[in-house]
Amino acid sequence: MSIRITSVQTQNGQEIPDGGSTPRRHLDFIGRVSPSGTVEIKDGRGGKVLGSAQVVEGDPFKVAVNALEAKKYEFVAELQGTSEHSDSWVITVT
Structure with a gap:
């Protein structure tokens, strides 16, 4: 089993790097x-x-x-019903 986040983007396709920040309240996790x-x-x-x-x-x-609220998040992807999870992807929503 494996799970990983490879990209985080705003609705208009702007990439948010791990450790980055954004004022956007809607994010897509790929x-x-x-x-x-x-x-x-x-x-x-x-x-x-x-x-x-x-x-x-x-x-x-x-x-x-x-x-999303304005705060620092440590996003992880988890496979429901298992203990499998990705590494965290840290983003601060401003």
């Missing part, structure tokens, strides 16, 4: 997962679910997260 299942984007490992999507193994996932 990544890969194996096996198929539901990917959840959370604020910290085991944290609140901010968005989710059903994903097929081999296809990139895209999970939209809306209505």
Whole structure:
């Protein structure tokens, strides 16, 4: 099993690097997962679910997260029902 976030983008396609910041309140998380299942984007490992999507193994996932507050987030992708999670992707929403 594996899961990873490969990119975070604003609605207009602007990349937000790990450790970056943005004033945008809507972000799209792109990544890969194996096996198929539901990917959840959370604020910290085991944290609140901010968005989710059903994903097929081999296809990139895209999970939209809306209505973010101004704060520092440590986003992780988790495969629902497992202990599998990605490395964190830190973004400060300003």
